[in-house]
Amino acid sequence: MSDMTTQTAAALFEPGGRRRHRKPRQHGTGMRRALVLAMAVPVASVALSGPSAFAAGKDTGATAKTATLDADDQQMVTNLETRVVDTRLGSNVSGVVLDAESDATLWDHNGATALMPASNVKLATATGALTVLGTDHRFTTKVVYGDGRLTLVGGGDRTLTSADLAELAKTAVDGLKAAGLTSVKVAVDDSLFPAPSLANGWNTGYYPDSVAPVRALVVDGHGVDDTSLDAGQVFAQQLAANGVTVDGAVTRATASAHDVPVARHTSAPLSDIVHTMLKKSDNNIAETLLRMTALGAGRPATFEAGTEVVRQVLSERYGVSLTGFEMYDGSGLSRADRIPAATLAEILELLTQNRYAQTLGSILDGLPVSGEAGSTLGPEWGRFDDAHSQCAVGKVHAKTGTLTGAIALSGLTQGKDGKWKVFSFIENGSTANANDIKDAMDGLAATVNGCWA
Incomplete structure (x- = not known):
């Protein structure tokens, strides 16, 4: 309507x-x-x-x-x-x-x-x-930097898209280049949602297709077992496409309070x-x-x-x-x-x-x-x-x-x-x-x- x-x-x-x-x-x-x-x-x-x-x-x-x-x-x-x-x-x-x-x-x-x-x-x-x-209410996804690492921090936005990650990556790359950095490690922080990621009463056939294990970070609604690492890999690919070398595989980490905010994306309103x-x-x-x-x-x-x-x-x-x-x-x-x-x-x-x-x-x-x-x-x-x-x-x-x-x-x-x-x-x-x-x-x-x- x-x-x-x-x-x-x-x-x-x-x-x-x-x-x-x-x-x-x-x-x-x-x-x-x-x-x-x-x-x-x-x-x-x-x-x-x-x-x-x-x-x-x-x-x-x-x-x-x-x-x-x-x-x-x-x-x-x-x-x-x-x-x-x-x-x-x-x-x-x-x-x-x-x-x-x-x-x-x-x-x-x-x-x-x-x-x-x-x-x-x-x-x-x-x-x-x-x-x-x-x-x-809007949900926020952030990128922070510290100790040579960009961390993509999940904020419970289940509507996050690859286009949104592309904007975050572009902003992050601009900051890295301004600081004279051409390579970076990448991590994801989905600690907002503790375990377990599967609910009581879910049949094994339900996931990851009908519902994915519940994590605080996901991109394009991908139905995969680990939506957080998946989103981090998409983010890393976009960093590379913008001329920054990604050092090693995407890992899981908890962002530090001392990390520097680099970029953020807010969702559409809850309604x-x-x-x-x-x-x-x-x-x-x-x-x-x-x-x-x-x-x-x-x-x-x-x-x-x-x-x-x-x-x-x-x-x-x-x-x-x-x-x-x-x-x-x-x-x-x-x-x-x-x-x-x-x-x-x-x-x-x-x-x-x-x-x-x-x-x-x-x-x-x-x-x-x-x-x-x-x-x-x-x-x-x-x-x-x-x-x-x-x-x-x-x-x-x-x-x-x-x-x-x-x-x-x-x-x-x-x-x-x-x-x-x-x-x-x-x-x-x-x-x-x-x-x-x-x-x-x-x-x-x-x-x-x-x-x-």
């Missing part, structure tokens, strides 16, 4: 331009949670170890609201009850549909059951990163990076953001610290239920991850509130759109292309999730009544062809939209 589209959507999400505080919601048909939180603002370098880090008052005496369905919603619910038992989806499937305007849960089918969510985990990762680091991550479902960006989120909260850049910070952001900042929530990585590749559909719907429902638009707007903007070429809901992936779901092309904004044995689709769409609905569908264990399962999922989203009546 364009920025203009995002602004229009936000206005449609907010009837009258305001939203009352929400009350805690129980997972179940006709029940809806409510948020009672302080204004959402980016939180930079906040330690989350204390209970007051994301403190917000809560109206614990509130009661949840029961839905009263109009004719359109009743038809949608009737259709969902029939279509959720589609044999393509198997027997282990869950789903939730929320109404963004009425505070009601319109439909719930095992919504509190924690299932393997695949890449829907990225919704939690993005929420944590944007909240802790802020939308304008742009999140947009790309969601559109493409980029596993490597997600894992890097998880590590950087931990650092931004004053924690070590590990899987464990990153997931703990995300949990605290969701629960303490936004009031999202974490019952059954198990997160071991940032991408959703971990087969140990478990998230209920109801929790994913709660995360997405934050996007319908104007007070979070500045912080979380790039999540809404980054959600793939049904039929959008170049996204994970594009025609190249066979999405929204059958007789039942084609009617919803351009009308569904949702995050996909696909692993062997787990397919998910969670997002937003305007219902037949013109009101925005938030939905989440997850299946685990279906033995049907993956494309057939996705067709069934797309059909559920078209049902929520109301075009498949």
Whole structure:
């Protein structure tokens, strides 16, 4: 979606331009949670170890609201009850549909059951990163010099390109030549991210293709075992192309505090990076953001610290239920991850509130759109292309999730009544062809939209 589209959507999400505080919601048909939180603002370098880090008052005496369905919603619910038992989806499937305007849960089918969510985990990762680091946060890659050595220092920029390294090399060469130096050693410093570089629950077949071992330095998204040395070798080649002799092989070293800064590159803002991550479902960006989120909260850049910070952001900042929530990585590749559909719907429902638009707007903007070429809901992936779901092309904004044995689709769409609905569908264990399962999922989203009546 364009920025203009995002602004229009936000206005449609907010009837009258305001939203009352929400009350805690129980997972179940006709029940809806409510948020009672302080204004959402980016939180930079906040330690989350204390209970007051994301403190917000809560109206614990509130009661949840029961839905009263109009004719359109009743038809949608009737259709969902029939279509959720589609044999393509198997027997282990869950789903939730929320109404963004009425505070009601319109439909719930095992919504509190924690299932393997695949890449829907990225919704939690993005929420944590944007909240802790802020939308304008940028990642910095540096070159420093000392003792005859240039050190390329990784700063967690997963979008670094060879063109960026070429600019760093050119600046470094200009400095070397000005100092009368024609040869130099080259090292890489990726100490920002400690070991381990592989998450609990990753199959060996996932890396380095689906996800590379997580390091603080990478170039052009290369899927290799050691992305840091790979980036250093590209940097060394560019130094040589600019007339400087590289002495020996690229090594790994830790930059000294006495090293002289030579060059630096800053990434695009985090909002742009999140947009790309969601559109493409980029596993490597997600894992890097998880590590950087931990650092931004004053924690070590590990899987464990990153997931703990995300949990605290969701629960303490936004009031999202974490019952059954198990997160071991940032991408959703971990087969140990478990998230209920109801929790994913709660995360997405934050996007319908104007007070979070500045912080979380790039999540809404980054959600793939049904039929959008170049996204994970594009025609190249066979999405929204059958007789039942084609009617919803351009009308569904949702995050996909696909692993062997787990397919998910969670997002937003305007219902037949013109009101925005938030939905989440997850299946685990279906033995049907993956494309057939996705067709069934797309059909559920078209049902929520109301075009498949």
